[in-house]
Structure formats: C-alpha cells, structure tokens
Amino acid sequence: MNDILLTKTTTTPAISTRVEDGFLEIAGESYPENSVEFFQPVFQWINDFMTTQKRFLTVHFRMPYFNTSSSKCLLDILDMLQSYHYTSGGAVEVTWWYDEHDDDMLESGKELCDGLDLKCIFAPYSD
Amino acid sequence: MKPHTTAHPAHTIPAVSSVFGSSATDNVAEMFKSELETLEQFHRTINSTDLTFEELLHEYRSLGERYENLVRQAGKLTRIGDVAQRKLMNAKSELATQSEIIERANAELQEKNERLRESLEEINQLNINLGSEQSKADNLLLNILPPDIAARLKEGEDNIADFFEDATVVFTDIVGFTNLASLVSATTIVKLLNTLFSRFDRLLDYYPIEKIKTIGDSYMLAAGIPTPRKDHALQAAAFAFAMHNELKRFVAETGYPISMRIGIHSGPVVAGIIGTRKFVYDLWGDTVNIASRMESHGQPGKIHCSETVYERLKNIYQFEHRGAIDIKGKGKMDTYFLIGNIIADDSILVE
Numbered sequence: 001m002n003d004i005l006l007t008k009t010t011t012t013p014a015i016s017t018r019v020e021d022g023f024l025e026i027a028g029e030s031y032p033e034n035s036v037e038f039f040q041p042v043f044q045w046i047n048d049f050m051t052t053q054k055r056f057l058t059v060h061f062r063m064p065y066f067n068t069s070s071s072k073c074l075l076d077i078l079d080m081l082q083s084y085h086y087t088s089g090g091a092v093e094v095t096w097w098y099d100e101h102d103d104d105m106l107e108s109g110k111e112l113c114d115g116l117d118l119k120c121i122f123a124p125y126s127d
Numbered sequence: 128m129k130p131h132t133t134a135h136p137a138h139t140i141p142a143v144s145s146v147f148g149s150s151a152t153d154n155v156a157e158m159f160k161s162e163l164e165t166l167e168q169f170h171r172t173i174n175s176t177d178l179t180f181e182e183l184l185h186e187y188r189s190l191g192e193r194y195e196n197l198v199r200q201a202g203k204l205t206r207i208g209d210v211a212q213r214k215l216m217n218a219k220s221e222l223a224t225q226s227e228i229i230e231r232a233n234a235e236l237q238e239k240n241e242r243l244r245e246s247l248e249e250i251n252q253l254n255i256n257l258g259s260e261q262s263k264a265d266n267l268l269l270n271i272l273p274p275d276i277a278a279r280l281k282e283g284e285d286n287i288a289d290f291f292e293d294a295t296v297v298f299t300d301i302v303g304f305t306n307l308a309s310l311v312s313a314t315t316i317v318k319l320l321n322t323l324f325s326r327f328d329r330l331l332d333y334y335p336i337e338k339i340k341t342i343g344d345s346y347m348l349a350a351g352i353p354t355p356r357k358d359h360a361l362q363a364a365a366f367a368f369a370m371h372n373e374l375k376r377f378v379a380e381t382g383y384p385i386s387m388r389i390g391i392h393s394g395p396v397v398a399g400i401i402g403t404r405k406f407v408y409d410l411w412g413d414t415v416n417i418a419s420r421m422e423s424h425g426q427p428g429k430i431h432c433s434e435t436v437y438e439r440l441k442n443i444y445q446f447e448h449r450g451a452i453d454i455k456g457k458g459k460m461d462t463y464f465l466i467g468n469i470i471a472d473d474s475i476l477v478e
Binding site for chain 2: 034035036037065066067068069071072073075076079104107108111112114115
C-alpha cells in the first residue's frame, strides 16, 4: 500500500503516513470545502492498513481548529480505529496533541475520544 | 462500518431525499452515508413481510445500537461545534480588543506626532529667531569692526595687532562748535554732530576708507588698512574733499556757522584691537601723531598735508606750499594745503 503526504494549506491540515512504522499524522487547521473528499485518502489508508498490515498503528492528531464537517470525518476515523482496536486486540494508540495554552483544543480532543475503548493520550506542546 | 467508500455513492441511497430533501448535496450525503444506510436497512426491515420474530428482534437490536451510536455522535458533534464556535467568538472578541488597543495606540501616536510637530515648529521658530539675533549681533559687530577683523575675533583670535608698511591717516575737527554751544542747547549740539557725522558715514559707501573713530567733534579715518592698497593717499585725499563738500552743503542747509580742519599724513601704522570690553579697531604709530598734528595745525576749510602726502600726490592734485611750520613734538616740518583739481590722467591714478 502507498503512503500519503499532503502539505498543509490555509484550509486543510498536513497529512503524512508511514506504512512501515504504522504511523499516521494529521496536523493543522481543517475547514475544507468538501471534508469527505479531503479525508477520503485517510479513510482508504486506514482501511487498507487494517486489512493488509495488521500491525500496531499510532495515530497523531494536532489540530487547533476544525469545522463541523471535519469533526464528522474525525469521528468516523476514530470509529474505524475503535473497530481496529477490537479486531486487533488493542494494536492502536491515539495521541491528541494540544497547545498548552489552548484549553478548547484539549476539550475538543477529549470530546472526540470520549466513550472510546482504544488508548488515547493527551499531550501538550508549546509553540 | 466502512464509511465514505465510493462503491455506492450516498446520493444513490433512497433515504437521501427523505432525510435531506431537495437541498441534499453530495458531500453532506457522503458524510452521513453510514447513517443513511442504517436508515435504509430500517426501511427494508419494517417493509419486510417474511422475517421471523427472532430475525426482527435481531434487526431491532442492531438498529438500536446504531441509533445509540448516532445519538452519541450527534452529541459529540454538537459539543465540539459549541467549543469551536466559542473559540471563534473569543478570537473575534480578542481581535476587537486588539483593534481597539491599536486604534488607541494610533490615536496616541498621532497626538504625539502632533505635539512633536508643534515642538519642531517652535524649534524652527527659535532657530529663525536665533539666526535673526545672530545676524543682528554680527551686524552690530560689523558696525564696529572691519569685516576681516570681526571674522578673526569670532574665530577666537584675541591678540590682533597688524603692522602696515604704508597707509594714510586723516583727522578732522569741526571748528565753531564752542561758539555754537553758547547759542544752542547741548542736546542740539549733539544732534547737529550726529547729523553731520552720519552724512560722513554715508560717504564711506563710496570710498575704500576705514572709519576709525570719532572723538568729540573729531572724525578719524584711514586708507590702506585693514586691506593694503597702493593708492591709499589718493583715496584719503578724495574722501577729504568729499567731506568738505558735504560740510558745505550742511552749512548751506542749516545755516550753522561751522567749518572743518582736515589733516593728512602717510606712513607706517599698527592697527589692531586692545582690551576685551568696549574695544575699537584703532591705529598706533608716529604716522597717527603726525596726522593729528596736521589737523591741529591746519586751517578751517582747508586740507593740511605733510610733505610725504605732497610727494605722493603732487602729480595728481594741486597743492599750495604752506612752508615750514613748528610741529609740536616733531620740530620743523614742511607742509602743504591740498587745493584740488585733479590734473593727472587715469594712467597715473592707477598704479
């Protein structure tokens, strides 16, 4: 399977993956014109990883702002990861990075991860 | 669950129009594709007539779980939306606050700029005033001293004494003032003297003559200083005639019965400034003394010259030999009266 490398734009986050390391990162603000179309490659990559790799997957989120339709896509991504957690016996870990001065960013991450059984880590960063 | 696959696009799901109506867009439908499929499954189940009770129960439980997940997602989306909205409003509020701060800072800056501009204008005006005062001071100084000497003084030279090999000194004295003083007031005498000497001062604009000073009713001048020139004797003689003519006009206008003695001598002099207060540009040397004696031993209405002056100008002016007179402190000296009437052409005047 191929990796994804998208650079950050004004309205979309950077997305990078490494199949070899079982790594996925989404970083930046997200309010694209069509969120489903933008995140489609991520859904496909996760789906392919779950079905072909069956290894430990680390997912990093670093998103200071995202609109409602991006929220839906992030929820769907986390649902996919939750499903992988069940089928793989816990071979997935999510790290939600938040600006140490941005309580809203932390709160959003906790909201997204609320109710999930997979491992979610909340890590602060400073700019 | 496999959301967002393109195998069966969301807009093909029959439930799309019943849920989203005519305003359904492809991306919204795609976003809720999984939920729409669940809804579609629900419609199939309730319209089915051949399911057993167990199968119905199973579908019911499955739909219930999906519904529970849907509500959970809706709750999350709502809360996340609220957080995002609050964040936006805070940012907007912060922006407004910053804008106000910037606006206030701008206003303060403008005020400061205005004050600075006013201060600058004041400074400029002060500079102009200073320049004006400086100019007045300079003019005053130039009224007292020759320009070259004034410049040297301003540059800090404090011992000005220059030797001139050859110059001509002229002394004049008004005759008849003593008698006049008994007829008119002291104030009138001073005004009269001021008028006459002011007329002599105006003549200076036309001749290369340096006024040295006035002492009472005596007017002292020199030619050939502070800038040496070869025709100093000639210029001094010409000025002496001009002074006599000016006096004649003055007497004719005022009717005051006064006349003037003039004495001229040429020779070396030292010119300079002595002291630091109320100083004048003055002359020293034997030439000055002899010129003074020429005046005091002269006659009213005549220009009394030494033999030295005669020798310098005999080819230019007419002279009347006065003869040898006893000059106090110098003994017998041959002297002449300068009559006038230039007899030489321009080639002799210019050396």
